[in-house]
Amino acid sequence: MDPAGPEDLKLLAQGVRSFVEAELQPHEALVERLDAVPDELFREIQRKALAAGFYALNMPEEHGGGGLTSPERAVAEIEFGRVSRALGVICNRPAPILKACVGDQIETYLRPTIRGERWECFALTEPGAGSDARAIITKAVGDGDDYIINGTKQFITLAMRADYIITFAVTGVEDTPRGPRKRITAFLVDKGTPGITVTPLDVLSNRGMKSCIISFDDVRVPGRNILGAEGGGFAIAKTWIFSGRVMLAANCVGLAERAMGIAAQWANTRVAFGKPIGQFQGTSFKLADMATEIHATRLMVFDAAAKMQDGTITQREASQVNLFGSEMVGRVTDNALQILGGMGVTKDLPLERFWRDARVERIWEGTSEIHRDIISKDVLREFSA
């Protein structure tokens, strides 16, 4: 395979990149300063993205989405990695779990989201349940045809912008051969429903995107708003989790490439002790490592994307690409900042932001520790007698 990505996907990469460079990147400094995307700018970018078709790329064509395959999606996500997330997310790639919409849900939620008329947010994580998702305690209790939801969700990105919340809640406990197990159900909850409060958090990474706390206080949701089946929330979330991990690594490739580009330009032009600092091995070897690690991640991303497409990807492979990609972008942005020296920490250049943004990659789609746990268990299982 071509390391730059499959040859026939070049055109797609070019298309997304020219959109990202012309329509998104110029607003990064503003968004960073305001810690928000002004509404007018948001709508303007969304309108352009919709017109050019760089919207809901990952959703099925039959519902008006871009219908991209996983390798195509990976190519696009590498390019979206080249811009701050607060801006990149305006070209919404809705949560794949929405593909589980049936009946009226398709016209009420799925299609309007693909058309850019509605926004979803994905609410699984809670103050006491992150990587250990089964530990969630938000409850949904049946009441006639409705459910009453109570609980708190945390670190929910785009909750300010969203007008409905894909909410995971416990609807009961079942006995299994391995002991009792919570029945977890996904609900489509309109954000305007009484009892919902959204509070933004002030965070280190991805300024302008807003990570939020959502509290549910006796929130009444009709039973027809269950996404998938009662107790089947994790069954439909599973496919989503793999794609999230692979695409995260793709984003990391884009961000790392951009950071390396700036560092390499600096190394070529900044003179110290009479020569460009790129002539010193302390600098040049850092660049060599960056280029090599980025290349390796690219290959892992395309391998994982191809396996996702034919349905053979394993949990271990998804964790490996996520782990390697997120740690790679941490090293690359850190070394790129180091090459820029004092300029690296100023707000005049975007390196300090890359460095901050890279930090959350090792946390939010599963921490590095969780991924190592998954991978190592699989290795041990493979070699057990």
Added chain:
Amino acid sequence: MKLLVPVKRVVDYNVKVRVKSDGSGVETANVKMSMNPFDEIAVEEAVRLKEKGIATEIIAVSIGPAACAEQIRTALAMGADRGILVEQDGVVEPLTVAKLLKAIIAKESPGLVIMGKQAIDDDMNATGQMLAALMGWSQGTFASKLTIEGDRATVIREIDGGLETVSLSLPAIITADLRLNEPRYASLPNIMKARKKPIETLKPADLGVDPTPRLTVLKVEEPPKRQAGRKVASVAELVDKLRNEAKVI
């Protein structure tokens, strides 16, 4: 009406070009290549004419190495319908390009050729005019506005001191200037479709044209390095230096 749009593969406008060490030309190995920006404007204009129902088919042509297929694909992603690649390695001079385009016109009978006014690599600004002469067709060069009505084209040209409006009979050659339009993004559906659109590959011999260059490049060199500026303490010193050192006043 069929439209023919020639597109050239050139060093991307963002690249800082370097002269080859032997002085034979500009380094193009491992350099980002793109479609000539003026040709992109020409493609955009053609696509707009098709959207208005004036054009029925847009054929993008590129002449050069096999990699020119990339620029044809870009044109296809913007909305062109099919491509023709005339494969020729090495230097292809404007007159050769014009002769090859003439042969393609004979095959395809377009009603209009829209092309960039010049390529940003060699800045020849010659191919459109040569093609018009070879065909005996009208030409509207440096177009900043194009209107087609029936069998006539009205072209507004940017000239020294103002705008000139010319009326041409079709078929004609139009060369696009910077302000003719702002090219669109290739949209996702068009990018996906472009991968399936056909590109026909030909050799100059298939079109009966001898591509041997008639011009010889003697030397390509970097422009002289700009001297650093100097600060002066007073107007009197400035005038003195301009008069006695620079000898410009």
